Amino acid sequence: MALWAVAALLVVLLLLVIVRLPWIGDLGMHAATVERLRHRLLDPGNPLVDENTPSPYYSPWTVFLGVLARVTGLSVWVVLRIGALISLTLLVTGVWRYVRTLSAHRLAPPLALLCVVFLWGTQVFNWSGFIGLNSLALTVAYPSVFALGLAFHFWALLARALKDGPADRWSGWAAFLGLGAVWAVVLLSHQFTGVVATLGALATVVGARAGWWVWPRLGAGVVLGVVVLALWPYYDFFALLRVGGLEAIHRPLYMDLFARFWLVLAGVVALGMRGWRDRRDPLMVFFLLGALVFAAGGLSGHYSWGRALPAALIPAQVAAAVEVAGAARGVLRNMGAVVLAGALAVGAWAQAGAVGYAVGRSALPGAVAAKYRAPWVGYHWITPWVRYGDVVMARTMTARQIPAYGAYTVAPGYPDFFLPDAGRRETAVRTYFAAGTSRDARLGVLRAYGVRWVVQWPSDGGLPAGDRALRRVASGPRGQVLYEVVR
Structure with missing residues (x-):
């Protein structure tokens, strides 16, 4: 028994x-x-x-x-x-x-x-x-x-x-x-x-x-x-x-x-x-x-x-x-x-x-x-603003979670061997967040992929918080920020 x-x-x-x-x-x-x-x-x-x-x-x-x-x-x-x-x-x-x-x-x-x-x-x-x-x-x-x-x-x-x-x-x-x-x-x-x-x-x-x-x-x-x-x-x-x-x-x-x-x-x-x-x-x-x-x-x-x-x-x-x-x-x-x-x-x-x-x-x-490892928090906090089918610019770990709520990301957070331009998309994300990228190049990436939102940590890089192309919408756990891309 x-x-x-x-x-x-x-x-x-x-x-x-x-x-x-x-x-x-x-x-x-x-x-x-x-x-x-x-x-x-x-x-x-x-x-x-x-x-x-x-x-x-x-x-x-x-x-x-x-x-x-x-x-x-x-x-x-x-x-x-x-x-x-x-x-x-x-x-x-x-x-x-x-x-x-x-x-x-x-x-x-x-x-x-x-x-x-x-x-x-x-x-x-x-x-x-x-x-x-x-x-x-x-x-x-x-x-x-x-x-x-x-x-x-x-x-x-x-x-x-x-x-x-x-x-x-x-x-x-x-x-x-x-x-x-x-x-x-x-x-x-x-x-x-x-x-x-x-x-x-x-x-x-x-x-x-x-x-x-x-x-x-x-x-x-x-x-x-x-x-x-x-x-x-x-x-x-x-x-x-x-x-x-x-x-x-x-x-x-x-x-x-x-x-x-x-x-x-x-x-x-x-x-x-x-x-x-x-x-x-x-x-x-x-x-x-x-x-x-x-x-x-x-x-x-x-x-x-x-x-x-x-x-x-x-x-x-x-x-x-x-x-x-x-x-x-x-x-x-x-x-x-x-x-x-x-x-x-x-x-x-x-x-x-x-x-x-x-x-x-x-x-x-x-x-x-002491043996417990906390799971991911998730991105429920962006859903009042980000709608199904919107495109979000985010780094890899964030990109592994955002599509769960209906949005798309610029590059897939996981290897995708059926996506012909996966490498180009990954390069575009790196370019946007890279420290030496010009403002025009960053804006070009956002336009090329129809990006409506940016989710980033303060240390990620990308367009600075005060840039006129971005509008701060919400804050998430541990300092993450949701920006709307102003067209």
Whole structure:
């Protein structure tokens, strides 16, 4: 009962996080994407700048949220909370169903849920697609959580289809075609999680030892999935395979590995035990595939391949839960339970600051409050003046948030490989704020991009506060100022 209570408490904590919806990282991008779809569902254009370009952020998931926003009239922040609730439900139930394909023990699912959230390391690591508690609290409204929750269901359904045999109704052609469509939705919704889902599916097939009957069905499912990917109207999925420039962004994935993930070693030991019993154990194969892709990325300099690391972490975390829950009573089970409980306690303490995203920092004890990292404040304060579709001049970090409220920025705050003039726009922003730029050059930038507003810190540079081309409208947190461009 205690284990079930802890798992339930974890879910309640995450529900409280959704109520507060802390903002950091890419949340502004996803809010802007939903906002564009609300206004122009079939042709939303670029989510960040005033250009008509495709974007990989227009996925089946964000299109659903855009339709929800359009039909209900709810604000984008309410819609994101609804999406986060759906994604969290998918994740929790997905872990449950997947673990049920691996163990019949009643304690395996709640223990696995705790392992995938707490069995990480002692250095907190936040990145979309990585679901340690702190990272999950900050990314619960991201498409990556939806995609990973759906991936767990995908693996569970695939395992069931492979297990039943050719005579069973579930293993018919329709089931595998449906699995192909689900696979495509995961890939379209979050491409990196789609890679993890694919590796997990390969491991499931290898471990199932299904007969010849499965291959035509699997082939049909893959073909349908590829067709869905090819026909998706909002962006060219296969063009992403030619995208470069992601390596510097992902280089940090290969840093501080031991501090970030050393508690997962308990799961690696469990995987070794499973591999000893069965060389085609699906969790063991899954782990090896994920570790191989991750290692190949590090050795070759393709650091974006590091996003496949969850394909090594998840099977290790699940294996730790399944092995401890299903072990026969005796000394070995007791030792395993003690080690895993200790690892979970250490992992939970390392991420204890995430509780602040649910209850606020003021409610935390001093030792826990020291672990809390405040989320972004946001730019609600500009909305009484800045309207949907207005263009705002702002530096990169500010530009990562302003589009969430409907405005555009001159340059995207995130890399945009479908925007042909992204480099020119970034140069224009640097030119405007550079110390040596003339007044005429700055005014030229504002005119060239139809800028109506400037948001800047006192130290940013740009036109001076008293310039006649600017009118001070409002002040924001920590000295930020909103200026209207006077035409």
